Amino acid sequence: MAVPKRRTSRSNTRHRRSQWKATAPELVPIVLEGRRILVPRHLVPAYHRGFLRPRQQ
Numbered sequence: 001m002a003v004p005k006r007r008t009s010r011s012n013t014r015h016r017r018s019q020w021k022a023t024a025p026e027l028v029p030i031v032l033e034g035r036r037i038l039v040p041r042h043l044v045p046a047y048h049r050g051f052l053r054p055r056q057q
Contacts, residue, residue, distance in 0.1 A: 011012040032047055037054050039047055046052045 001044060012021055023040075027038040028041050029036050029038055030047060031037075032054060035054070039054075043052060047054070
């Protein structure tokens with residue numbers, strides 16, 4: 001059975017939000033088309049298979 005939500009105090013809401021910390025992705029160097037680029041570790045297989053292309057700079 002559904003139960004109504006209870007109101008959270010402003011202090012508790014802000015304290016909970018402040019615990020979230022964003023972390024930068026770990027970048028690893030790969031060589032693609034003769035150029036060395038830094039990509040996030042979890043995307044390395046996609047770059048090697050050709051699903052992603054490096055941005056033109």
